[in-house]
Amino acid sequence: MADKQIVLKIKRQLNPEAKPYWEEFALPWRANMNVISCLMEIALKPVTRDGKATTPVVYDSNCLEEVCGSCAMLINGKAKMACSTLVDKMEQPIVLEPFSKFPVVRDLAVDRSVLFENLKAVKAWVPIDGTYDLGAGPRMEAAEQEKAYPLSRCISCCCCMEVCPQFNESTGFVGAATISQVRLFNTHPTGKVLKGERLAALMGDGGIQECGYAQNCVEICPKDIPLTTSISQVGGQVMKQAIGDLFRK
Amino acid sequence: MPSNPKIIVIGGGLAGLSAVIKIAEAGGHAELFSIVPVKRSHSVCAQGGINAAKNLKGEGDSTWQHFDDTAYGGDFLANQPPVKAMCDMAPGIIDLLDRMGVPFNRTPEGLLDFRRFGGTLFNRTAFAGATTGQQLLYALDEQVRRYEAEGKVKKYEQWEFLSAVLDGNRVCRGITAMDLRSMEVRVFPCDALIIATGGIGAIFGKSTNSVVCTGSAQSALYQQGAFYANGEFIQVHPTAIPGEDKLRLMSESARGEGGRVWVPKQQGDKRAPKSIPEAERWYFLEEWYPKYGNLVPRDVATRAIHKVVYENNLGIDGKPMVYLDLTHIDRKILDKKLEGILEIYEKFVGDDPRDVPMKIFPGMHYTMGGLWVDFGQATNIPGIYACGECDYSIHGANRLGANSLVSCIYGGFIAGPNAVKYATGLAPLADGQTYFDSEKKRQEEINGRLMSAQGNENPFAIWREMGDVMTENVTVIRYNKKLKAADAKVVELLERFRKINLSDRTQWANTTVVFARQLYNMLQLSRVIAQGAAMRDESRGAHYKPDFPERDDPNWLKTTKATFAADADEPRFEFEPVDVSLIPPRARRYDMAT
Numbered sequence: 001m002a003d004k005q006i007v008l009k010i011k012r013q014l015n016p017e018a019k020p021y022w023e024e025f026a027l028p029w030r031a032n033m034n035v036i037s038c039l040m041e042i043a044l045k046p047v048t049r050d051g052k053a054t055t056p057v058v059y060d061s062n063c064l065e066e067v068c069g070s071c072a073m074l075i076n077g078k079a080k081m082a083c084s085t086l087v088d089k090m091e092q093p094i095v096l097e098p099f100s101k102f103p104v105v106r107d108l109a110v111d112r113s114v115l116f117e118n119l120k121a122v123k124a125w126v127p128i129d130g131t132y133d134l135g136a137g138p139r140m141e142a143a144e145q146e147k148a149y150p151l152s153r154c155i156s157c158c159c160c161m162e163v164c165p166q167f168n169e170s171t172g173f174v175g176a177a178t179i180s181q182v183r184l185f186n187t188h189p190t191g192k193v194l195k196g197e198r199l200a201a202l203m204g205d206g207g208i209q210e211c212g213y214a215q216n217c218v219e220i221c222p223k224d225i226p227l228t229t230s231i232s233q234v235g236g237q238v239m240k241q242a243i244g245d246l247f248r249k
Numbered sequence: 250m251p252s253n254p255k256i257i258v259i260g261g262g263l264a265g266l267s268a269v270i271k272i273a274e275a276g277g278h279a280e281l282f283s284i285v286p287v288k289r290s291h292s293v294c295a296q297g298g299i300n301a302a303k304n305l306k307g308e309g310d311s312t313w314q315h316f317d318d319t320a321y322g323g324d325f326l327a328n329q330p331p332v333k334a335m336c337d338m339a340p341g342i343i344d345l346l347d348r349m350g351v352p353f354n355r356t357p358e359g360l361l362d363f364r365r366f367g368g369t370l371f372n373r374t375a376f377a378g379a380t381t382g383q384q385l386l387y388a389l390d391e392q393v394r395r396y397e398a399e400g401k402v403k404k405y406e407q408w409e410f411l412s413a414v415l416d417g418n419r420v421c422r423g424i425t426a427m428d429l430r431s432m433e434v435r436v437f438p439c440d441a442l443i444i445a446t447g448g449i450g451a452i453f454g455k456s457t458n459s460v461v462c463t464g465s466a467q468s469a470l471y472q473q474g475a476f477y478a479n480g481e482f483i484q485v486h487p488t489a490i491p492g493e494d495k496l497r498l499m500s501e502s503a504r505g506e507g508g509r510v511w512v513p514k515q516q517g518d519k520r521a522p523k524s525i526p527e528a529e530r531w532y533f534l535e536e537w538y539p540k541y542g543n544l545v546p547r548d549v550a551t552r553a554i555h556k557v558v559y560e561n562n563l564g565i566d567g568k569p570m571v572y573l574d575l576t577h578i579d580r581k582i583l584d585k586k587l588e589g590i591l592e593i594y595e596k597f598v599g600d601d602p603r604d605v606p607m608k609i610f611p612g613m614h615y616t617m618g619g620l621w622v623d624f625g626q627a628t629n630i631p632g633i634y635a636c637g638e639c640d641y642s643i644h645g646a647n648r649l650g651a652n653s654l655v656s657c658i659y660g661g662f663i664a665g666p667n668a669v670k671y672a673t674g675l676a677p678l679a680d681g682q683t684y685f686d687s688e689k690k691r692q693e694e695i696n697g698r699l700m701s702a703q704g705n706e707n708p709f710a711i712w713r714e715m716g717d718v719m720t721e722n723v724t725v726i727r728y729n730k731k732l733k734a735a736d737a738k739v740v741e742l743l744e745r746f747r748k749i750n751l752s753d754r755t756q757w758a759n760t761t762v763v764f765a766r767q768l769y770n771m772l773q774l775s776r777v778i779a780q781g782a783a784m785r786d787e788s789r790g791a792h793y794k795p796d797f798p799e800r801d802d803p804n805w806l807k808t809t810k811a812t813f814a815a816d817a818d819e820p821r822f823e824f825e826p827v828d829v830s831l832i833p834p835r836a837r838r839y840d841m842a843t
Binding site: 064190 | 347357380589710
């Protein structure tokens with residue numbers, strides 16, 4: 001097996017304005033390799049398959065165990081985390097591309113700051129009085145915790161936004177991840193005091209109404225977050241509030 | 250006297266975020282610098298939980314008992330007053346996190362649930378499934394985002410700290426940092442600086458740490474005159490999954506929930522683990538340490554696994570691996586309490602640990618050593634504070650599981666307000682521009698030299714060699730001869746570093762030049778670790794020398810302090826007595842009650 005190879009085709013782009021181009025790499029196969037270890041191998045020896053010297057591939061990564069959300073990219077056309085994508089489970093050549101709906105920084109690294117801005121807009125936090133010692137938090141049934149915890153495992157990878165047909169410049173849709181965080185904070189005993197403001201932020205253009213129920217988000221989520229349930233629950237809350245607003249006018 | 254002092258915080262993990270929140274609350278203005286968006290910091294990797302003696306299980310636990318376990322677990326190397334202060338603050342920290350919305354697991358009554366961790370006999374660890382660090386980081390990240398929306402915090406994400414700007418009196422007046430996209434070096438003035446840059450795992454090549462945990466910031470400050478303390482104390486976690494790109498942690502909580510470590514009694518036993526009968530399995534931790542069993546502290550468990558694998562030659566299939574077995578535990582309980590880590594094993598190894606015992610081996614995990622700080626988290630450079638894993642203060646010679654999260658938050662909560670207090674009393678600098686200009690120039694010159702170097706050395710290759718030599722010689726079992734050889738190897742690598750050749754010389758998002766800078770700092774810091782280990786002729790906590798197998802209090806109950814001798818380009822060492830005023834040191838044994 002000594003000469004078994006891994007062939008990768010990687011879409012490269014020098015900077016946000018530059019034209020993308022493709023490079024192919026052939027690496028010696030070893031057991032248990034993931035896409036990240038291939039990219040590390042290329043950095044160690046940055047030479048293309050046809051022997052041309054090149055630069056190490058630029059990509060985002062940090063924890064390498066699928067909790068930090070950094071290394072999302074398109075792998076064989078699918079939005080995936082590079083760390084948890086094992087080479088032996090992929091068809092070759094393994095094709096790596098940056099996310100298509102976020103501005104490319106360089107090579108496979110993209111700018112996903114829009115998600116953090118969205119989280120700011122919907123006030124995705126519990127508005128506590130302060131960090132001084134105010135005693136225990138609100139009592140919570142185990143069943144409540146078991147509902148909140150899966151929502152709180154969102155790693156902000158943006159896979160759900162990449163695969164959403166409605167997430168594009170013309171709709172300005174916030175995407176499933178943000179809506180699911182609204183659901184999380186609206187159910188928290190203290191967090192729900194901002195429920196009205198959060199729902200208001202999801203009304204109108206780019207809000208929850210843009211969702212076309214394609215359900216791609218829930219299928220792609222690497223953390224199996226019940227995103228479509230979140231969308232329909234929050235959608236119901238928004239509707240109820242919108243009708244209420246109508247009568248208050 | 251600045252009325253609205255500006256404090257720069259480097260690092261957006263638990264420690265940095267905690268400091269930022271306290272600064273904003275105290276009316277200061279915080280600028281937060283991070284290599285990655287702060288929500289992607291390494292704290293997300295902490296799994297098992299956070300310790301606080303809430304005594305909700307009717308066991309008679311107390312903050313004093315937590316303090317005693319921590320001091321004893323650290324083999325009495327930590328100064329005791331800050332350790333006690335942390336343990337006293339811990340229950341309030343848990344309440345605060347609970348109020349922030351951390352989805353901690355609950356008891357049937359709706360109260361916080363607690364589990365047992367290593368080095369204690371009490372159920373003292375609060376947890377959110379097996380992704381507690383992620384949940385804590387998110388809670389603090391959300392609070393910081395709230396302050397950011399209010400204009401009290403400004404984030405600089407995807408910026409790398411390069412150095413402190415020191416004035417003529419060696420007082421910190423700002424920093425230099427590099428935009429990781431435009432590669433521009435800029436100076437940022439501040440009234441005080443807090444370093445919260447976490448671990449140093451990359452020095453050992455592969456570890457359980459994240460990619461950004463290089464220790465580069467700590468090393469840069471050490472080279473600028475900060476003391477680096479107890480660098481030789483490196484925690485190797487007993488249970489990690491070996492991998493090509495990193496070692497993935499398998500949380501101590503697996504054992505806290507009843508997981509058992511074993512090997513087949515018969516050498517080279519080829520049978521599937523589940524088909525090996527109980528009587529033919531060796532539960533060596535339970536046999537050697539009947540009182541604590543699988544929950545002995547990490548240094549003890551790691552040495553035991555090494556012994557079984559390398560002395561008894563009983564590694565699974567002759568390889569350096571042992572079983573960590575959860576298959577006897579109810580699946581529903583596993584899913585509720587450990588899902589996050591089971592998922593990691595499933596995704597990265599391919600087996601379901603609910604059905605098949607996991608194969609694990611020790612891996613470099615944590616540095617107990619770090620920047621020297623006083624009891625108020627201040628380093629020896631006026632105006633610079635440190636908190637979290639990058640400071641040395643809490644864990645002594647070995648950290649107990651689930652104490653890291655609490656020490657990060659404690660450190661941030663002390664450093665933040667103290668930095669504000671210091672900054673409010675700071676006399677303004679009359680003519681600071683020259684200091685800023687010259688430090689910026691120094692940093693730009695480093696970049697320029699790297700970019701134009703025409704050697705033949707690849708920084709990633711040098712890194713691999715450094716990692717291998719450090720892991721082989723400066724982790725679990727240490728011999729003076731090998732430690733000195735490791736240091737000599739690092740000197741050789743530093744020499745080769747000067748003949749570096751960057752394959753990428755572009756001026757946009759150039760990760761190669763950034764890595765080369767980190768590598769240089771890692772090399773300098775690895776000498777502190779290797780030389781410190783060579784000097785300390787005793788065994789204490791994670792530092793184990795077969796030639797000096799006993800703890801030697803008369804000679805070595807002291808803190809190692811390294812300073813950088815710029816002229817000689819190497820560390821110098823001095824030693825400081827340890828404050829053991831609260832609990833007199835006693836022999837550390839986990840095989841019997843002491």
